[in-house]
Amino acid sequence: MQTNLFNKWNKIIKISKIENFQEINNKWWNIINERYNEKQRFYHNLTHINELLNLEEQFNCKLKKSEVIQWSIWFHDIIYDPTRSDNEELSAKLFIDFSNDVKLSEQVISDVNKYILATANHTKVKSDEEKDTDLLYFLDMDLSILGTEESVYNAYSDAIKKEYSHIPDDKYRIGRSKILQSFVDAGYESLYKTNEFKEIYGKKAINNLKNEIKKLQQ
Structure with a gap:
């Protein structure tokens, strides 16, 4: 690389x-x-x-x-x-x-x-x-990473968690969930601005975000 x-x-x-x-x-x-x-x-x-x-x-x-x-x-x-x-x-x-x-x-x-x-x-x-x-x-x-395959997204979310290791786990879960939920609530047409990215990444991004929220709330 x-x-x-x-x-x-x-x-x-x-x-x-x-x-x-x-x-x-x-x-x-x-x-x-x-x-x-x-x-x-x-x-x-x-x-x-x-x-x-x-x-x-x-x-x-x-x-x-x-x-x-x-x-x-x-x-x-x-x-x-x-x-x-x-x-x-x-x-x-x-x-x-x-x-x-x-x-x-x-x-x-x-x-x-x-x-x-x-x-x-x-x-x-x-x-x-x-x-x-x-x-x-x-x-x-x-933001394309949000709409990648599940394994790629999971590696991304794990990496973000490591970058915020200075934040207590409970606080991180609450804060991260709130941010991701705001993206889900807005929908992929707000998340992505171009037609190409909406089509390629949009729906997958929402599914990935929802899955991470579930994990954070377990």
Whole structure:
């Protein structure tokens, strides 16, 4: 996977026509690896990034701003501390540091910053953002794990539980159940924003969420 990821990293570096190629790789590729391999990460790691980049390739023909989505994928979880509530803001700030180093266009910087911040609440897209179909695809990609096969979903839910091991078990069960139930109550048409993800992942996601809620309440 590491070689595959490095190839994808080089791909977006070239798409963005970044100068000082070797220098940038030495600095930021190391930062990417250090951050996403932190000990508290069991799901929000490079495997997650790789899966989203695969989805970006799968749906690339539907996208208008592939460059924006790829940078958003790489940086949306670069800061991840389960004990904090401002990970998205901090991730966006680190992306700004990166963009200053590599001199991305102002439009790309603005869009990626917006996309990263939007992951703070996937199901509530602002009215002025609803027409940005690329943003909707990006958010759906990030939630695609919810609609995967049962064994994959169970591994995901186990990993999330490990990431929140600092929370007492009873409190975790109550909090996690409440969040998942809100997704179930809203329905898959609220969970996913694009027709493709609703069709492919929607109903399976609701079934997975219901099954996890049952387990949490046992």
